[in-house]
Amino acid sequence: MASLLIKGGRVIDPATRTDAALDLLLVDGRVAERRPTGQGKAAVPPGTRVLDASGRWVCPGLVDMHVHLREPGQEHKETIETGTRAAAAGGFTSIACMPNTTPWNDGLSVTEYIVAEARRKGVVRVFPIGCVSKSGEGKELAEIGDMARSGVVAVSDDGRPVGNTYLLRMAMEYTKIFDIPLIDHCEDKDLSAGGVMHEGYVSTLLGLQGMPGAAEEVAVASDLAVAGLTGGRLHLAHLSTRGSLEKVRQAKREGLRVTCEVTPHHLVLTDQAVAESEFDPNTKMNPPLRREEDRRALIEGLRDGTIDAIASDHAPHHMDEKLQEFDEAPFGIIGLETSVPLILDRFVRTGIIQPARFVELMSVNPSGILGIGKGTLAVGADADVTLIDPELERPVDVAQFRSKSRNCPFHGWTLRGWPVATVVGGRLVHELQTAAIR
Amino acid sequence: MTDMLEPAKLRTSSRRTAAGARPAERRPAPSRRPEGAAGPVATRAESPAAEPKPQKRLVALKKKHLLGTQGLSAEEILLILDTARSFAEVSTRSIKKVPTLRGRTIVNFFMEPSTRTRSSFEIAEKRLSADTLNLSPGSSSVVKGESLLDTARNLEAMAPDMIVIRHQSSGAPHFLARHCRAQLINAGDGWHEHPTQALLDAFTIREKKGRLKGLRVAIVGDLMHSRVLRSNIFLLKTVGAEIVACAPPTLTPVDLSRLGVQVTWRIDEALEGADVVMMLRIQRERQRGGAFPSAREYYNLYGLTVERTRRAKPDVIIMHPGPMNRGVEIDSAVADGPFSVILEQVTNGVAVRMAVLYLLAGGTLGELAD
Numbered sequence A: 001m002a003s004l005l006i007k008g009g010r011v012i013d014p015a016t017r018t019d020a021a022l023d024l025l026l027v028d029g030r031v032a033e034r035r036p037t038g039q040g041k042a043a044v045p046p047g048t049r050v051l052d053a054s055g056r057w058v059c060p061g062l063v064d065m066h067v068h069l070r071e072p073g074q075e076h077k078e079t080i081e082t083g084t085r086a087a088a089a090g091g092f093t094s095i096a097c098m099p100n101t102t103p104w105n106d107g108l109s110v111t112e113y114i115v116a117e118a119r120r121k122g123v124v125r126v127f128p129i130g131c132v133s134k135s136g137e138g139k140e141l142a143e144i145g146d147m148a149r150s151g152v153v154a155v156s157d158d159g160r161p162v163g164n165t166y167l168l169r170m171a172m173e174y175t176k177i178f179d180i181p182l183i184d185h186c187e188d189k190d191l192s193a194g195g196v197m198h199e200g201y202v203s204t205l206l207g208l209q210g211m212p213g214a215a216e217e218v219a220v221a222s223d224l225a226v227a228g229l230t231g232g233r234l235h236l237a238h239l240s241t242r243g244s245l246e247k248v249r250q251a252k253r254e255g256l257r258v259t260c261e262v263t264p265h266h267l268v269l270t271d272q273a274v275a276e277s278e279f280d281p282n283t284k285m286n287p288p289l290r291r292e293e294d295r296r297a298l299i300e301g302l303r304d305g306t307i308d309a310i311a312s313d314h315a316p317h318h319m320d321e322k323l324q325e326f327d328e329a330p331f332g333i334i335g336l337e338t339s340v341p342l343i344l345d346r347f348v349r350t351g352i353i354q355p356a357r358f359v360e361l362m363s364v365n366p367s368g369i370l371g372i373g374k375g376t377l378a379v380g381a382d383a384d385v386t387l388i389d390p391e392l393e394r395p396v397d398v399a400q401f402r403s404k405s406r407n408c409p410f411h412g413w414t415l416r417g418w419p420v421a422t423v424v425g426g427r428l429v430h431e432l433q434t435a436a437i438r
Numbered sequence B: 001m002t003d004m005l006e007p008a009k010l011r012t013s014s015r016r017t018a019a020g021a022r023p024a025e026r027r028p029a030p031s032r033r034p035e036g037a038a039g040p041v042a043t044r045a046e047s048p049a050a051e052p053k054p055q056k057r058l059v060a061l062k063k064k065h066l067l068g069t070q071g072l073s074a075e076e077i078l079l080i081l082d083t084a085r086s087f088a089e090v091s092t093r094s095i096k097k098v099p100t101l102r103g104r105t106i107v108n109f110f111m112e113p114s115t116r117t118r119s120s121f122e123i124a125e126k127r128l129s130a131d132t133l134n135l136s137p138g139s140s141s142v143v144k145g146e147s148l149l150d151t152a153r154n155l156e157a158m159a160p161d162m163i164v165i166r167h168q169s170s171g172a173p174h175f176l177a178r179h180c181r182a183q184l185i186n187a188g189d190g191w192h193e194h195p196t197q198a199l200l201d202a203f204t205i206r207e208k209k210g211r212l213k214g215l216r217v218a219i220v221g222d223l224m225h226s227r228v229l230r231s232n233i234f235l236l237k238t239v240g241a242e243i244v245a246c247a248p249p250t251l252t253p254v255d256l257s258r259l260g261v262q263v264t265w266r267i268d269e270a271l272e273g274a275d276v277v278m279m280l281r282i283q284r285e286r287q288r289g290g291a292f293p294s295a296r297e298y299y300n301l302y303g304l305t306v307e308r309t310r311r312a313k314p315d316v317i318i319m320h321p322g323p324m325n326r327g328v329e330i331d332s333a334v335a336d337g338p339f340s341v342i343l344e345q346v347t348n349g350v351a352v353r354m355a356v357l358y359l360l361a362g363g364t365l366g367e368l369a370d
Helices: A080-089 A108-121 A144-149 A165-178 A201-206 A213-230 A242-253 A264-268 A272-276 A292-304 A339-348 A355-370 B008-012 B074-088 B116-127 B148-156 B172-179 B195-209 B227-238 B267-271 B295-302 B342-360 B365-369
Strands: A003-013 A018-027 A030-036 A049-052 A057-060 A062-067 A092-097 A125-130 A182-184 A234-236 A258-262 A385-395 A414-424 A427-431 B105-110 B131-135 B162-167 B183-189 B216-220 B242-246 B262-264 B276-279 B317-319
Touching: A003 A355, A003 A385, A057 A355, A062 A080, A062 A355, A080 A092, A080 A108, A080 A414, A080 A427, A092 A355, A092 A385, A092 A414, A108 A125, A108 A144, A125 A144, A144 A165, A165 A182, A165 A213, A201 A272, A213 A234, A213 A242, A242 A258, A242 A292, A258 A292, A258 A355, A264 A292, A264 A339, A292 A355, A339 A355, A339 A385, A339 A414, B074 B195, B074 B227, B074 B342, B074 B365, B105 B116, B105 B148, B116 B131, B116 B162, B116 B183, B116 B195, B116 B342, B148 B162, B148 B172, B162 B172, B172 B183, B183 B195, B183 B342, B195 B227, B195 B276, B195 B317, B195 B342, B216 B227, B216 B267, B227 B242, B242 B267, B317 B342
Parallel strands: A003 A049, A003 A057, A062 A092, A092 A125, A182 A234, A234 A258, B105 B131, B105 B162, B162 B183, B216 B242, B216 B276, B242 B262, B276 B317
Antiparallel strands: A003 A018, A018 A030, A057 A385, A385 A414, A414 A427
């Protein structure tokens, strides 16, 4: 019988409307008992390990619903093992991985491989996302039933928007059988073709081909119309423009079953970063970094509830792939090990969002969207816990990342508020060296 | 050797002398002067003196690379143009060579086709007595799949002093500047910058008009894909010219007016009262297509004809960075007509590039004056 006592921390568990100093006893992978700190002694089983959490936040394990683990097929970028280690180091206990592996996760065999490999080598919980269409080609439906049966929690063609509205309609109807969301990357490829950054003043200045914000908004509008038509569950990935958020806000008002996520980098950086870094490919991602007014609108969306989740879109690329001309380098940056400190430093410390809202955005809501039953520290819940030191200040150092890749634009930034310990199923899977363990 | 940095030398000297430039043997400051070194001279009589002279005149370019005209100060621009003026004389001699960069190795690394720029750099280098090597995509291992960085690092392993790079991707020279030791000169990157073109354009304008400040320059053509446009805007804004940019809206980059230029799609409006008309090539190879229905219609709407040119000032000069699409953006009657300075641009390109190479190698204007 394995047990762990997390003592003296500030338990922030919005699912049970808790924000209090509690001791948390985890036994056999479950939350066994919660008791106000200092009030009597819990019936602690012999051999219980004690984790001193004084001065720390004790949160339900964080969930990153948009991660690329690259395995199978692109193990030079990341593997399930390294990706889950990065997740643990970043404070995540559950992650959902996108299907754009080689081959695509469009059927039973790849799904089963991912699930099995995650069980063998994974450090945190891995929930695969399957394809909407066979090989992500946007032509015919993939065998979603097979995948759902073997563990897929959502479907998406990842970076390839489901541009064919008929296929989208069929997929949104079909996924009702399994009650899983369809996650779409919104981009009108005709409008964005050839673009490598946001189209605007900075792209004009740098002579780089732009992708206009409208390319995203056209697709958002189209997807929302199909969601309205079908009544299916739609989740919009990494929204990046003010116009997209306005459309989602309106759709929610109309009662559509739509949710959306935003990435830390779109909340923190703008297209100016491309100019300031003089074409650093680590400022190249899709959707691209947008204008300041878009960034401000995203922050407003965090506050007013339009945005349901923060997800990293962790996109590892090998150094050789990123060490190229801006045009040639692939899109994407890693995020698992910087998401939490970026959000804490920029938005929680500054009072833009409250700690409980942070937990909603990074645990409760993504768990709810994927239906994976996490996001709470209620008695009886899975013992997935993230400990955060809100005062710890340290620099981002890519050399210390657990991820196999280093494509991160935040290297050298000093941030305050870091995950310091990660517990999955009652087992301590990561602790920051500065964290006091007794 | 004597300290030749005194700025007044250039302005006061009117002697024609054979002992002008000294080779810059060591960066950043050249320190040796071989006996009998011959170099170009500057003469007061020819010096365009319209620009207000700063109190303390800049004589050296304290830059490692030339990646763009963005960020060049007015003083730096005038230094390059003044230096180019000195070098222009070299090209008029029967022996068109000075020993200024003897012993230096310069690689011309051209990843995109180029006639003018590559040959202009090569001639400039040869007239400065540098050793040159030309690399183009067909002759390099890029066709074997070698990355840009690996190609550059391998070139660098042979210890060139400078790499002149032309590349189809915006920012490629900036990327190499982060990872290489050699000095880099941007000879055109994607749609971004082409600094030596803008410098030679400015040189040509200044020769013809005696000044840059206050001139109205109309830039007409494919604005979207033009690195010449961007470099010219950065440069001409810095020295106080007024710019009007004209293209169909389909070839106009968004927010161009935020660069401080007037933007219009009416060519007659752009040409009205222009001192300088700079035509830009329609870059079909860079376009996705669909920006205009046909070359014929483009010519009808935007082609520079004799008729349209009449809206400009009577002493207008017509420029084009080349290569021209005759009968598309410009009528031959204009291109070859009395107002055209298109071939002079090409001539001036050599002197401007000599100046850039010389100054980046640590040379100073004072030395040239003797």
